[in-house]
Amino acid sequence: MADYLGELFSLDGKVALVTGGSSGIGRAMARALAGAGARVVLMARGEQQLARASADLRAAGCTAAWVSADLGDRAALELGARQAAAKFGEPDIVVSCAAINLRPPMDALTLAEWDETMAVNLTAPFLLGQRFGPGMAARGWGRIINIVSQQALRAFGNSGAYGASKGGLASLTRSQSEAWAASGVCCNAVSPGFVITPLTREAASDPGRSAALAARTMIGRNGQASDFEGIAVFLASRASDYVTGQVFCVDGGFSAT
DSSP, X not given: OHHHHHHHHOOTTOEEEEETTTSHHHHHHHHHHHHTTOEEEXXXXXXXXXXXXXXXXXHTTOOEEEEEOOTTSHHHHHHXXXXXXXXXXXXXXXXXXXXXXXXXXXXXXXXXXXXXXXXXIIIHHHHHHHHHHHHHHHHTOEEEEEEOOGGGTSOOSSOHHHHHHHHHHHHHHHHHHHHHGGGTEEEEEEEEOSBOSGGGHXXXXXXXXXXXXXXXXXXXSOBOGGGGHHHHHHHHSGGXXXXXXXXXXXXXXXXXX
């Protein structure tokens, strides 16, 4: 049984690129992929956080490296993608988790905030897909995993540009699947509920709001980054060979209420 499960979920020999991999959900997913055997490259802006996260993976016996890049800057992202591919080779798995969470009321949302949100949350995953997806298709195997949000499915909490970017990312996932799934590249999205991470620090610091969000789940609690380790390995491994173009809600039942 152990051998069967190991073979089903093994990522030995695979290379994974995880944006936003230095903290929160991205870091948990990177840890899971590395633990399953992948060589992992973390990409984000903060060099100190990246270095710590990468060192933690290596201390656990994993193979990891990092690249600092501003995903909102197209030239910087292009350079970062080249640097990432130089670490362990072209990635077989790309996880787009990096995001910004600018959420002013809609009538106060500025064009600059809109543009910045779209650049990081939607354009960066598109560009990474364009950079690495065709290569995966040519090799006959690959995985693209995009992290979206409940705001991709419903509006609440000043969803504004953030919700629009995540809705676009869910649609982009389907477009990527349509383009490359027949060549063995499965493309899926993960939609978290309310998860306590640096990105949700403001809401998490409000006990009343945090409790209200937990009460909306079926499980009765808000999410933790570690709740995303299993879905990461499943969607990255051969266990999901016939799964593509989907949005998986990992939210304790939040989206079902």
